[in-house]
Amino acid sequence: AQSVTQPDIHITVSEGASLELRCNYSYGATPYLFWYVQSPGQGLQLLLKYFSGDTLVQGIKGFEAEFKRSQSSFNLRKPSVHWSDAAEYFCAVGARGSTLGRLYFGRGTQLTVWP
Amino acid sequence: ETGVTQSPTHLIKTRGQQVTLRCSSQSGHNTVSWYQQALGQGPQFIFQYYREEENGRGNFPPRFSGLQFPNYSSELNVNALELDDSALYLCASSSGLANEQYFGPGTRLTVT
Numbered sequence: 001a002q003s004v005t006q007p008d009i010h011i012t013v014s015e016g017a018s019l020e021l022r023c024n025y026s027y028g029a030t031p032y033l034f035w036y037v038q039s040p041g042q043g044l045q046l047l048l049k050y051f052s053g054d055t056l057v058q059g060i061k062g063f064e065a066e067f068k069r070s071q072s073s074f075n076l077r078k079p080s081v082h083w084s085d086a087a088e089y090f091c092a093v094g095a096r097g098s099t100l101g102r103l104y105f106g107r108g109t110q111l112t113v114w115p
Numbered sequence: 116e117t118g119v120t121q122s123p124t125h126l127i128k129t130r131g132q133q134v135t136l137r138c139s140s141q142s143g144h145n146t147v148s149w150y151q152q153a154l155g156q157g158p159q160f161i162f163q164y165y166r167e168e169e170n171g172r173g174n175f176p177p178r179f180s181g182l183q184f185p186n187y188s189s190e191l192n193v194n195a196l197e198l199d200d201s202a203l204y205l206c207a208s209s210s211g212l213a214n215e216q217y218f219g220p221g222t223r224l225t226v227t
Contacts, residue, residue: 004157034215043119043205043218044158090157094213099171101146101212105157 002027004093006106013081014114021076021109023091032094033074034103035065039087047089050074061085086113117142119208119219127225128196136191136222138206146170146212147189149181152203152221164189165212193224201226 003026013019025031032051036044048059055067065076074091088110092103120139128134140147146165150158160173164183178194187208193200203223207216 032213036218041223043121043220044207046215046217049215092157096213101148101163101165101209102160102171102173103148103150103158103207103216104160105150107155107157 002031002093002095002099002104004091004104004106006089006091006109008109009107010110010112012112012114015083016080019076019078019081019085019111021089021091021111023074023076023106025072025074025091025093027072027093027095029096030069031096033065033067034092034094035059035063035074035076036090036092036105037087038090038108044090047076081111081113083113083115086111119206119217121204121206121219121222123222124220125223125225127227130196130198130226132196133192133194134196134224136193136204136206136224138189138191138208138219140187140189140206140208141217144208144210144217145187146209146214146216147183147187148207148209148216149189149191150205150207151175152205153199154202158205161191163212170212196226198226200224 005024035047091106148163149161152158162172203221207218209216
């Protein structure tokens with residue numbers, strides 16, 4: 001069965017510091033992979049996606065993520081965090097095949113940014 | 116281009132009642148998915164509609180039902196509400212099953 005693990009429930013970084021949010025997935029084939037961000041009381045905003053091809057993908061707001069098949073990981077990175085990046089971040093796996101179209105989400109990582 | 120919209124924003128219902136939540140998909144999108152997000156959790160897939168047909172359902176009981184209309188807007192209906200149904204309900208649309216999903220702001224449902 002598909003599953004997504006985000007090992008870090010809460011991360012705190014200083015403004016200007018680099019950031020890496022971890023995501024590991026369990027899936028029988030190469031899935032579609034996504035990172036979404038959610039501000040308090042809001043819906044989800046798509047940061048970036050991986051479907052195929054280049055394993056390093058660029059997204060909005062200066063974020064990037066790298067797909068590593070051997071580690072079943074899709075970690076999100078940003079070289080310099082801004083205070084406005086404080087939010088909850090969700091990694092999601094999109095299934096292929098018979099369950100095409102479903103997204104399976106991790107529990108999320110809450111990011112706090114210190115000034 | 117108008118994004119995904121949902122109504123109402125907030126809703127308070129009593130246990131045993133029924134509720135209907137509405138979603139308007141983004142222009143050009145023919146697929147709508149519904150998710151339930153309990154407090155402190157990631158969204159969980161409820162079901163999906165593609166060109167007015169249900170295209171799969173997650174682990175939710177039959178009292179969760181839905182519709183998609185010819186203009187690709189959608190409704191989520193929940194009968195016999197239970198306290199555990201209290202959650203943020205998110206609608207997402209996409210231009211096909213294999214494409215990225217864009218989410219609306221959600222409907223916060225509280226069941227008392």
